Amino acid sequence: MRVVLGEDSALLRDGLVRLLEASGFQVVACVDNGPDVKAALIEHRPEVAVVDVRMPPNHTDDGLRAAIEARAVVPRLPVLVLSQFVEPLYARELLSDGEGAVGYLLKDRVLDVAQFIEAVRRVAAGGTAMDPEVIAELLTGRSRERSLESLSPREREVLGLMAEGRSNSAIAARMFVSEKAVAKHINNIFIKLGLHLSGSDNRRVLAVLAYLGS
Template sequence: MKIVIADDSMLIRDGLARLLAEAGCEVMATADNTTTLMRKLESTVPDAVIVDIKMPPTYTDEGLVAARHIRSMAPSMGVLVLSQYLEAHYAMRLLSDAPEHLGYLLKERVSDVALLVDALRRVVEGECVIDPTIVTTLMRRPRDPGPLAGLTGRELEVLALMAEGRSNAAIAGKLSMSPKTLEAHVRQILQKLNLHQSPNDHRRVLAVLTYLQAAL
């Protein structure tokens, strides 16, 4: 994979570049702010961009703004946003528009190069990747009755694993159930959330967004 990295910390940029190069990725460019990032993307076409969520000059949401700009410029380019802190509302802002080819990971994950490369591969392929820590934290919060009230405990477990971006095969293995049983649970979840078949919407992603929104 061809990667561009944007982070204001030289240690993070260099560390990511080294880890990804050792894993067989090609780091095409790096940037320490989003202005430089967007300028480099004018002449560089990577498979994915890694961008810090808080960058100069205000250190607020520059990474989110850049991610949205990249999506409008190149919808099929993978974008993986990194955050120092667990801020679920940022993840929701990022994913609510068009969650395909997008990911949100905590920076503490980047030392696990296998997880990082897997997340990059998945966003390049069009998946939505959310840090499991965010999903676990949201699961533990008390929630008001809402669109998820009709789901069984098992269905909530399945939906939580879907929110982590896991495939059906991975979820079935994690929960020790057959693929056929898992598919039945997924159908029930989508049906209970009134997510009917649509040529324009990815129902699994919409189900995940419903789950996360209910926990905020």
């Protein structure tokens, strides 16, 4: 699986390259600034990109901006962004196209190698991988969202765990219920959000994007 890596810290960049390659990925480009990130993503069209939000030349949102612009050229290009801090505005921008295949993790999560690699694979497969702290920030003050009003507290809890990228079995273990009960909650969520069965749409991703989107 080919990866483009965008990270301006040489130490972290080298560490991520070793980590990804040890986990079976092929790093086809490794760049340290926003413009080069965009160029590399469009040229290589990798199976997944791992990109720092803040990069040169402006050290603000150059990495994220490059990823968003590249996704405009290469639709549904899978992108996992890393950030030192929780920045809800950046997360909303990443989610704004509603296409899925996105992730937002705090850099501290990289220390949990299994969790990080799982997130990279999940995004590459078209899913979402959102840091729990980012989710908490995104949901602040969002309890009145009309599209989510019909969800029960239990269904909201299930959807929040789905947003973290947890499987049905992991959600069941977390909530101390059966997988059958989780599947029933998820089906109810799909119905209430108007996400009907389709051969081309991933309803799980669409439900998460409805939950997190701006």
